Amino acid sequence: MNALTILAVTVPFLGLVPLFLLGPRAGERAGLLMLAVAAGVSLAVGLCVVRTGQPQVYFSGGIAPPLGIALRADGFAAAMMGVCAVVLLFTGFYAMRQPGGAEARMPPAFFMLLLALAGALNLAFMAQDLFTLYVALELLTFAAVPLVCLDGKVEQLKAALTYLLFALFGSVLYLLGAVLIYGLYGTLDIGLVAAALVPHPPEWTFAVALALISAGLMAKAALFPLYLWLPPAHAGAPPAASVVLSAVVIKAPLFLLVRTWADLAPDALAVAAAPVLAVCGAGAILFCGVLALAQVRVKLLIAYSTAAQIGYLGLMFPLAATGDAYLSALAWTGGTLHLASHAFSKAAMFMAAGLLAETLGHDRLSGLRGAARVAPLSIAAFGIGGLSLMGLPPSGGFVAKVMLLTSALRQEIWWIALVVLAGGLLAGGYVLRVVVLALQRAEGEGPQGRECRWRAAIALMLALGAVALGFVPLAPLSFLSIGRHLSLEGLLP
């Protein structure tokens, strides 16, 4: 039993309370403080997992499932918690008012929503039963939707409404699946359901339940072809909100999609469904990648890039479903590393795009010439973050790409290898397009103004975080296997 896990969920939610009571200025400070504390708790949970080599478990009220509710942080969950906590904290600082300045950059609600996101994400990463997960997903959606329309512009409201409605459809499907499973096995705990499946082969209703749950999660994660809400929502939101939406919010449903097929579904079903998920992933990478190339605004370009990058996780499923433990673990590590490095790099890129828009007064690609003169740090953050998307070393994206490629090529799944390679080319196209334009000199006067340096430095730090992930060794990471049924003995460095 480790109480830190429950603290990781409750601290952010409790931290919301003082924000209601305090004024905007003090509220902002309190919000940042609570975000920092929450990040500390999340990282401490990760540290416990590393130190003990065991998953950290907590039963609410000391009662084990099926009566009680379990929170469990294994290596995979702890990794995601750590990454999301860091990104949320940095976003908080990015959105902070100018030190000594009077004007608030974001309304007080923003910091409340960040805290709500932190709690909901941690719950989604650690909860063990389908209903608690449902609550976590709903909390996440209800914290994310207001972020989209924080400025209250008409387009933002439209985008937020689309997001809300589609996420709601996703929730309905998910809930339907959960109810079916409850009807079949009388429990919602993932571990107990999986255990009940061992002696008896699953019935067809279980297959339907799994399909409902995963389709619901795919709708919330905006996996191709269900991405209709993502570009307007992520591109239209205020910059600091776009950062968390793209970098962390969609990671939770993706994480749960992985858990659905890795922990809940029996292997035979997972193997059968994997190609479908992979095809969706490939569609995302190729189609949304081409669309990102066609965009004329930087924020839309980044939003489509998010829709494309989600696809790599889809490609992970058939690679991880192999019987070869080493290749499976390699794909698994590659997929997780991709999630993590994408979180850092995408956060950096959206922050940079926000700063560019502030400095230039717009974010049109056509007016980007000369931007590197007035906003050098922002362009550097964009480019260095982009390294990871392009899969160039040194970056977490490079290591992830090599792992996925190795796994695909050694299993001789050629088409996946080709998609991974083509995805890198497309990412190279859309990232370099922005950087090259910014490096060119402007005709005539050129853009005036100056970027906000300390905020650009925050973006740069996150981009360097994605680079730092590139120093992970090119082998399955033992940390990720902690508490998972993957047996990695003998494979690890």
Add this chain to the structure above:
Amino acid sequence: MIGNALLPLLEISPEFSRLAELMLAVAIALPLLLALAMLLRPVRRIMPHLLFLAPAPALVAALAVPRGMTMLVAPDPFRFILALDTPGALLLGGAALLWMMAGAFAAAYLRKDPARSAFAVWWLLAMAGSFAVFLVADVVSFYLAYALASFSAFGLVTHDDTPGARRAGNLYLALTVLGEGFLIAAFVMLASGMPDANPLIRDAVAALPASPAQGLIIALLLLGFTMKMGLFPLHVWMPLAHSVAPVPGSAVLSGIVVKAGVIGLLRFLPEGVALPGWGMVLCVFGLFTAFYGVAIGFTQKHPKRALAYSTVSQMGFVGAIFGAGIMAGRMDAFSFTAFYAMNHMLLKGAMFLAVGLALASGQRRRALGTLIAIVLGLSLAGLPFTGGALAKYAAKMLLPGGVIEFLIALSAAGTTLLMARYAVLVAKSDVAGAPQRGLLLPACALTVLALVVPYILFSPVTGLPLSAAFTPDALLKGSWPVLLGLVLFAALRLSRLSVHLPEVPAGDLWLVVSRLERPVRAMQVQAVTVDGYLRQWPVAGFALLGLTALLAAVAWAA
């Protein structure tokens, strides 16, 4: 070589061995640190004048570090391993000399350029990448070094920021990204049979002949590396990029950056294993490129473009001799090819500086530039008693004889023709403004080095006495193609054909390929239309339900 002479010293003094190891790392680290120091404002001002110092450790490393020295910079599992072998040392030393002289030249050439500090940053990064590419011994670090050298060279190409430079830069970048894609696929397949995730290049390549995917791996490697070398038909970026880059930029681009492709071939093709099929492919493409470069280059009206096509042709030559070498599985193919590549490195660098000298100076300087151009051109063509003749002599030892040897000899006639054209273009170039100070010394120094260095290295590399290259037979074999080329040139001049020859636009094939731009754009427009369709509510709703049904069906069927 000098390094081997120091071997006894090594046994006595472990400190010296540590120092030598360290020098390999410093060679790469110094340019990187200088680039980093450019963040400080005072450093930014003086850095252009310090560029010539940055390659000093690399030069020391190439001269003093014994061959076979390996250094582990970072331990497992973050391997970053440096090693120095003969091909690497040759190219490293040549590159260090060229970076040094071109750096001094650049400081003077860009004296009034407002963006010279940005140029210096790209310059230093490309320098670090190029040194690293000659030194690293593990696969992942090679990929990193190769990417650093390739992407930083973009800044050198586009420095002048003219519409032409932008176009050339975009094409260069697109092909670079594509090349990186080929290489990463090849490297992953190469490494996937190894117990180590990031093996030494040597070990991975040793396992290549036994790999089931051998053919595919070699094809991808050839695609990736010959693109950087500029072999037909992947040469299109080179003439475009070289004609728009500032003179010192062109010099290092043509001299050094393209050699990243050469060292790639040398490192990643197996030593001592005959690859008749692939060797033949490389040889044929190389030979074709050698003549193709001359043919297109001869029509050019700007000396830098003529030189760019000469580089294309010369890299064809390098491909041809190396291809011939690995056809027979010759061990010496690696050091001889590197020797020739180093010879070309110094010569081509000096030739570009000569153009700069002629373009940026007064009448008298132009005459000097022309003289330098003639001497260097004859050396490149391999006229006996020049340094180039020695490099060519070594290269020809790799050839099997017969048609290939004849064609290689004939290509020297082509080189002569193109070099004559280049000298004429330099002599006729417009003189722009007052003479600039500081250009003469580096250009002349590099010229002297280009002529002398092959003399010093001939015996250590080939193991033959210098006199071997001066036998009557060798002299005859070296002279007739040059004479033939000169006669041809005179004939063309007299017939005034060369005047009426229409200039083939730089980038030749690319102009045909770039017609594809319109269908590609149309495809993009179509994608946008499909996107609009997919993002309609009813469509997305059906997709959601359809996906559910599909997943349920496949899961149930299992």
